[in-house]
Amino acid sequence: MENEINWQSLSAEEKKLQLFLSQKSTLDSFLERGAISKAQYDKSYGDLKIKMGIENH
Numbered sequence: 483m484e485n486e487i488n489w490q491s492l493s494a495e496e497k498k499l500q501l502f503l504s505q506k507s508t509l510d511s512f513l514e515r516g517a518i519s520k521a522q523y524d525k526s527y528g529d530l531k532i533k534m535g536i537e538n539h
Contacts, residue, residue: 502534 487500506527513523531537 498534499536502530502536502539505530505534506539 489497489500492500509518509523509526509530512518513520518526531539
């Protein structure tokens with residue numbers, strides 16, 4: 483598959499970023515489908531950024 487990631491070739495920082503992007507994508511999907519509110523999305527996204535130490539996404 484084209485979208486598969488070769489995890490073994492990634493640095494720890496790159497792995498963390500990929501995990502963050504995957505989690506954000508899940509939150510985005512939940513919001514798009516109405517499974518969570520915008521307020522829940524904003525809180526979860528903010529918490530995710532803090533817990534993972536991601537600032538610029």
